[in-house]
Amino acid sequence: MNLFGLMETSGSAMQAERMRAEVVAANMANAETTRTASGGPYHRQMVVFAASQGDPGFLNSLADASGGASSTGSASMPAMPSTNGEAVAPGVEIAQVVEDPAAPLKRYDPGHPDAGPDGYVSYPDINPLTEMVDLMGATRAYGLNSSAVQAEKGMISSALEIAKS
């Protein structure tokens, strides 16, 4: 049984949650940004998570390399547990980072260099409350997965104790 594969699962989640926190930080940093490379105000970004199918390459090539040996009972490389052929997601990945299509907020400030002819400036529609809640969720999920890594580390080191007298 592959204990190290577990770390990959939890690691992918920690990576994804960190990315989510980074996006939140970018949103908060740009809460007042009225100029972007694409023109117009900054738009709020959001991450989309998807259950990943992982990289089966290594396990497959390992199984190929061990060839016929893998068919002899307990010596075989146990595959990811599956339910009627459908593999369990070994982790999570960021499918995409999407832009919130919400219309910008208009604030009257005729002296601003980015003000329109009507004197209104377009500001990004970013709510600090929403961002903070998202950041909190990311932090908690990160902590949850890091405690899973801690558990995995504990199991691996206790498995090493078997051979000690």
Added chain:
Amino acid sequence: MDMQIETRLSDQIARYMDLATSELKLTAANMANIDTPGYKAMGMDFEAEMREALNGVDQGRGARPVSVKAVDGLIARPDGNNVSMDREGLNLAEAQLKFKTGVALLHQEYQREMDAIHADSK
């Protein structure tokens, strides 16, 4: 009387630890997908798998892949995800304890064998 390094008990404990690892793997996958919309928590029936593994040891069969199914009775959030942080936290602790129990038992079993090996050296 024939003496083997690999005893029936050590095989059984090995299967037990394999299953604890599988349980932890499922818990880790569920935890990783705690914010994935539409993801459904996966689980396994530890007792049924253990029973099957014990039969497997007696009949000399190798380890079978664990059968995994979606967990019933969990409340789904509005985004369709039904991973419960409490359930996963408890399962994580339980799988860890099971694994450590396996380690302790296996250690004792090997210790017994070492004692047998060194029985005449006192």
